[in-house]
Amino acid sequence: MxxxxxxxxxxxxxxxxxxxxxxxxxxxxxxxxxxxxxxxxxxxxxxxxxxxxxIKFCKKCHNISDAEICHICNSNKRDQTVICVVEDIRDVLAIENTSSFNGLYHVLGGKISPMDGVGPNNLHIESLINRVKQGNVEELIFALSATMEGDTTNFYIYKQLGDLPVKTSTIARGIAVGNELEYADEVTLSRSIQNRIPFESSLKL
Amino acid sequence: MxxxxxxxxxxxxxxxxxxxxxxxxxxxxxxxxxxxxxxxxxxxxxxxxxxxxxIKFCKKCHNISDAEICHICNSNKRDQTVICVVEDIRDVLAIENTSSFNGLYHVLGGKISPMDGVGPNNLHIESLINRVKQGNVEELIFALSATMEGDTTNFYIYKQLGDLPVKTSTIARGIAVGNELEYADEVTLSRSIQNRIPFESSLKL
Structure with a gap:
């Protein structure tokens, strides 16, 4: 033009x-x-x-921030013992919008992807391990994409943790709310059957 | 958010x-x-x-320009006797990209649309009539949208021209190149039959 x-x-x-x-x-x-x-x-x-x-990036969780330490890390209303590990700042926003999580975050800045030339050293993994080593962290929740790269990153961090006394969990994979069974792919469907939950506890959500 | x-x-x-x-x-x-x-x-x-x-707008044709008079109006390679009337600057770009027109333009800045509160006075119609009155213009080509508002604007300008000695024409409406007949709407199809052209002249395009 x-x-x-x-x-x-x-x-x-x-x-x-x-x-x-x-x-x-x-x-x-x-x-x-x-x-x-x-x-x-x-x-x-x-x-x-x-x-x-x-703009600054929080020195603790690498989230976007107006100050050295972001308002989530600084808040005394949040559970300092749980850290949700995410890829991107947008994931923080998405989870914050659900108001279902009251812990802290750790923004990796991507996921391990050799195809795109992203290795563990390009991500904020070391600072995450350091946060765990400093104690006071009881659980890490992996909330990465449900892709090969996401799973690889989860596993890499899990291995790096070694025998540090921290619980690790990953967000549930299953049929998205509102979706019909017949259109779900097999992997998702079989995972959702394996990880079924007691019906009574689903009533409380 | x-x-x-x-x-x-x-x-x-x-x-x-x-x-x-x-x-x-x-x-x-x-x-x-x-x-x-x-x-x-x-x-x-x-x-x-x-x-x-x-940014400036050309004082003659109201096209976007770096100078008082745009490079199209200023060019002595262009046919100064034909003016193509368009709604918008983007239409000028679209027609220029076809390299099929070598005259001047006149950008109205929209089309008459009472629903949107756009009357003839909101458009550059008066300056168009003045350009025709100054003589030297032999033909006006209406290249507005093929909508009710476009047609209304065409007709309004046509009436305003009165008996000024200028030829007026409108761009052809018909089946778009590459389209199949069965998907064309009836109005387009019937117009394309009414305005059929000699087969020999279509061979030259």
Whole structure:
């Protein structure tokens, strides 16, 4: 796509580097901004510049944070003995939105994936082991993707823990709520049968 | 969605005001920028600020431009006697990409749509009539959407032209190239039969 304006061209090129945004969508974004007041564009760009230059990552759990230690790690209302291990900041947000977990998190920053060149050293695994070694942690909940890479990462961390006195668990795999049995794949279905739970306890959820 | 960081919250809120972008997509954009270098965010925001503050609209055809008069209106290689009337800047880009038109454009900035509160005075219709009155224009090609609003706008301009000595035409409606007959709607199909063209002339395209 060729533009009559160099300024427009540059803006569209920059915008189309965002994930999942092509030239057409980028053009739509830029034309939208052109239709709005100049203040709106300034607010957008200031917010982006600010978040990029001032954002911090929590030194304990590597979650995104405005301070050195994030408000979850800092909160005395949260159970400091349980750590939920997740891949990404988005997973923290997803779990927080369910309000079903009251412990702390540990953001790995990805999962072990030799195909993408991600090894254990590229992830925040060492700092997790250190958190466990410092004591006071009773349980690690692995909440990674239900993929080969996720399982590998779980297993790697499990091995690294050695005989540290910590319980490990992984989130349940089974039929997603609202899904019909006939469309479930075999692995999911057989796992959900193996890991069946007493009917009485399902009533309490 | 609630974020642990105010900076992130503001950035996501601003990003989600772009058309078709929800909170989740906005978060994906912002997290992507956080993973890139700070320079990349600066380049993006500078480009956006610059295009918003410095962009001009051509005084003749209202197309987007870096100068007072756009490079299409200024070009002496283009046929100054034919004006293609379009709704939007994107339509200019679309037609330019076909390389099938060598005249000038006139961007209306929308179409007459009482439902959306857009009347003839909100569009660049007066300046179009003035361009025709100044003479030297032999043909107006209406290239608006094939919708009720597009047709209304065509007809309004046609009436405003009165008995000015200018030919008017509208782009052909018919079966889109590559489409199968059985899926075409009746109006399109009947129009394509009424406006059939000599087979010999179709061979030349």
């Amino acid at each position: 060729e533009f009559s304006s160099k300024l427009l061209q540059t803006a569209v090129d920059e915008m189309s580097q965002l994930p999942g945004v092509g030239k057409r969508t980028a053009l739509r974004f830029v034309l939208h901004l052109l239709r709005q007041s100049e203040t709106q564009t300034q607010q957008l760009t200031t917010a982006l510049n600010k978040v990029r230059s001032e | 609630e974020f642990s960081s105010k900076l992130l919250q503001t950035a996501v809120d601003e990003m989600s005001q772009l058309p078709g972008v929800g909170k989740r997509t906005a978060l994906r954009f912002v997290l992507h920028l956080l993973r890139q270098s700070e320079t990349q965010t600066q380049q993006l925001t500078t480009a956006l600020n610059k295009v918003r503050s410095e």
